[in-house]
Amino acid sequence: MGLPTVADLDRVRWITFNRPETANALRVEDLDHVADAVRDLGGEIRAIVFTGAGERTFSAGMHLDAFRDLTPITARRLIARVADFLRAVRRSPVPTVAMLNGTCLGAALELALACDIRIAHPAVRLGLPEVKLGIPSVADAALLPAFVGLSRAREMILTGDLYDLEAFGPGFANRVAEPERLRAATLAMLEKLTGHTPQVIAAQKSLFETWLNNGITTSVSSSVDVFGDLFDDPATAEAVERYQHRTPRSARGGTP
DSSP states (O other), X not given: OEEEEEEEETTEEEEEEEOGGGTTOXXXXXXHHHHHHHHOOTTTOOEEEEEESSSSEEEOOBOGGGGTTXXXXXXXXXXXXXXXXXXXXXXXXXXXXXXXXSEEEHHHHHHHHHSSXXXXXXXXXXXXXXXXXXXXXXXXXXXXXXXXXXXXXXXXXXXXXXXXXXXXXXXXXXXXXXXXXXXXXXXXXXXXXSSSOHHHHHHHHHHHHHHHXXXXXXXXXXXXXXXXXXTTSHHHHHHHHHHHHHSOGGGGGGOX
């Protein structure tokens, strides 16, 4: 058991946190390993799935050893690597899925927030316990209010407590399935995510990041440019034709 395993199956890259003896806790060297696996996809990969080894834990986040004996300089270096790892996931040109098979804490919860899709079993427990270590929740913890609201996000972060899936509301998990059905639910979602052109998915993913970081004026302006640029690629016209041929005439008026 050690570095997260990376396996490509049916055009999907499966990244599994692989230290079940320590609740799949992440070590510093894991961050660059996963970021590289997310960035270096090649031309065939259409989606990425993150999960944890074993049946109890997705990941406990960063291993406690990572926080020992830090100085202000080394602390900044550490959290910059965490932020870079999460940024790579958030900016991936393919859909990213967190298959939450167990407890999900700290940086692992930030990873789940950064992913496009979350599929979980109903007994999953989640939390941001950093405050209990005397350190703040940072990086993609900033995404939490969009899922649970500002008041609940502040409670979760300031208490550092564990919460059940229900506390995160209906907008957090895209699908909920019993543990024995979790992989099947993930595969069903992947079938929906991987049937489109890579060009449109990459364009849409880039717009998600634009919308997240900018106001409405810049977001709309960027969207217009991205939309227009896609028609420079023959795959877009081909996709329009395919859709037209498989869609009943009465339903075609609903497309842009």
